[in-house]
Structure formats: C-alpha cells, structure tokens
Amino acid sequence: MEKKRSGGGKRAVDPGAIRPGEMMRLLDGAYKGRRIELDFKTPLDLLIATILAAQCTDERVNRVTAALFKKHKTSSDYLRVPVEKLEEEIRPTGFYRNKARAIVNCCRALEEDFDGKVPRRMDDLASLPGVGRKTANVILGHAFGTPGVVVDTHVTRVAARLGLTREIDPNRIEQDLMRLVPRDRWTAVSHALVLHGRYVCKARKPACGECVLSELCPRIGV
Ligand code: SF4
Structure with a gap:
C-alpha cells in the first residue's frame, strides 16, 4: 500500500492524474467567505489601496488608509491636495513618490474620462494609468461583484x-484558470489561491504537511 505523505518533497508528475476540479473545490471550501485583506468602503478606496499595496503588506496599507480614506473621498479630493502632502500621507507604504504620482494620474483620468467615478468595465478600468488586468480584476471582483x-x-x-x-x-x-472554474467562482477561487500562496504555499517553504491539497498536489517545482 502507498505510504501517506505528510510533508513536502517532489512527486513524479503524471498530467493525467491532476484533478483540477477537485483541487479548486477544496481550495474554494477552505477559504470560503474570506474577504480581501485590503480595507475599503468604495471602489475608489480599493483602487487607491491596490496602488499603495505594491511592494507593501496589506496590513501596512490598511494602517495608512484608515486616515487617508477619511480625508479623501473622491478623485477630486486627491487632486486638490498638494502632491508633497499626499506623499507624506502615504509615505509608510514605501515608493511613496511613485505611488503619489500614480494616484494623481489615475484620479485625473477618472475626472477627465469617467466623471470622477471608477468604471465598471474591464476595458475602461484597464485604460486608467497604471491599472493592469490584475488590479482591474481585483476591483471588478471585490468592489463590483x-x-x-x-x-x-x-x-x-x-x-x-x-x-x-x-x-x-x-x-x-x-x-x-477561467476554463477550470465556473464563472461565478472566479473571484473566490483566485482569492483563495492568493491566500493559499500567502499563508501556506509560500515561495520558499511551502507548508505541504498542513495543506488541504496535500494528497492531490503534484508539487511541480517544489
Ligand atoms: S499546494 Fe503548495 S503547500 Fe500545498 S501541497 Fe502543493 S506545493 Fe505543497
């Protein structure tokens, strides 16, 4: 009988043995109901938070945005504040000069092209300066459902x-991934993959022994 594995280690990969549907279902169940870890109340808050989250932990971003979002509620609020002041307000998130410029450019585009509202369509979101598909999907999924x-x-x-x-x-x-998961679970499953990578399947030392996918995972490259 095959010995049950409890830890890490390489496995021979048999592509036919990979059961993506079951893996996605287990992952979805393991992280069900877990919200995005960036705090926000409005789509604009989330857009600003995703800009600040580059190379920074969500926890630190949340500490900064707790005060920031009380002061600035609209894109025009961010354009009214002198950029040096905005830089100071977001300084703890690192790369604050670049991030302040990104916020200003993005808010200017919102004002000029979208009446100051965060758009709800992928193409419109991705047209904003510094916003790629990743950020657009975060906003679509977590702010607009x-x-x-x-x-x-x-x-x-x-x-x-x-x-x-x-x-x-x-x-x-x-x-x-879109092909493997029903459309209504796209946001939840990809968020589960984010959390799984952040807390279990870490870059350096994946905790395979504690992983819900331990029995199914081919551990490619681990
Ligand atoms: S998903 Fe990551 S942590 Fe889980 S068994 Fe596979 S390699 Fe290990």
Whole structure:
C-alpha cells in the first residue's frame, strides 16, 4: 500500500492524474467567505489601496488608509491636495513618490474620462494609468461583484505547483484558470489561491504537511 505523505518533497508528475476540479473545490471550501485583506468602503478606496499595496503588506496599507480614506473621498479630493502632502500621507507604504504620482494620474483620468467615478468595465478600468488586468480584476471582483480571475505572484506560483497551468504570462494563466472554474467562482477561487500562496504555499517553504491539497498536489517545482 502507498505510504501517506505528510510533508513536502517532489512527486513524479503524471498530467493525467491532476484533478483540477477537485483541487479548486477544496481550495474554494477552505477559504470560503474570506474577504480581501485590503480595507475599503468604495471602489475608489480599493483602487487607491491596490496602488499603495505594491511592494507593501496589506496590513501596512490598511494602517495608512484608515486616515487617508477619511480625508479623501473622491478623485477630486486627491487632486486638490498638494502632491508633497499626499506623499507624506502615504509615505509608510514605501515608493511613496511613485505611488503619489500614480494616484494623481489615475484620479485625473477618472475626472477627465469617467466623471470622477471608477468604471465598471474591464476595458475602461484597464485604460486608467497604471491599472493592469490584475488590479482591474481585483476591483471588478471585490468592489463590483463582477467575477474576475486575479493573477498575482501568489496565484502564478501556486497554480504552477498544482499543475493548473504551464503558462508564465499572467494573461494566459488567467485564461487557463477561467476554463477550470465556473464563472461565478472566479473571484473566490483566485482569492483563495492568493491566500493559499500567502499563508501556506509560500515561495520558499511551502507548508505541504498542513495543506488541504496535500494528497492531490503534484508539487511541480517544489
Ligand atoms: S499546494 Fe500545498 S501541497 Fe502543493 S506545493 Fe503548495 S503547500 Fe505543497
């Protein structure tokens, strides 16, 4: 009888043995109901928070935005404040000069092209300066309830280890995952992959022994 594995280690990969549907179902169940860890009340808050979250922890972003979102509620609020003051307000998130410029550029585009409102369509969102498909899908999924597959560094790594994709381009990974999961679970499952990569299937030391997918995962590249 095959010995039950409890820890990490490489496994021989048999592509035919990979059961993506079951893996996605387990993952979905394990993280059900878990909200995005960035605090926000409005789509604009979430857009600003995603800009600030680059190279920064969500926890630190939340500490900064707790005060920031009370002062600035509209895109014109962000344009009214002198950029040096905005830089100071967001300084703890790092790269604050670039991030302040990104916020100003984005808010200016919102004012000029969308009446100051965060648009609800992927093409419109992705037209905003500094907003790619990843950020657009975060906003669509978590602020507007429109299903979207978010592909960040965690999703890229975990999906590869699970054998869910062989792609390295985020747009192609997004397409692969969209095919594996029903549309109404796109946001939830990709968020589950983000959390799984953040807390269990970490880049350096994946905790395979504590992983809900331990019995199914081919551990590609681990
Ligand atoms: S998904 Fe789980 S079993 Fe697979 S490599 Fe990551 S932590 Fe290990």
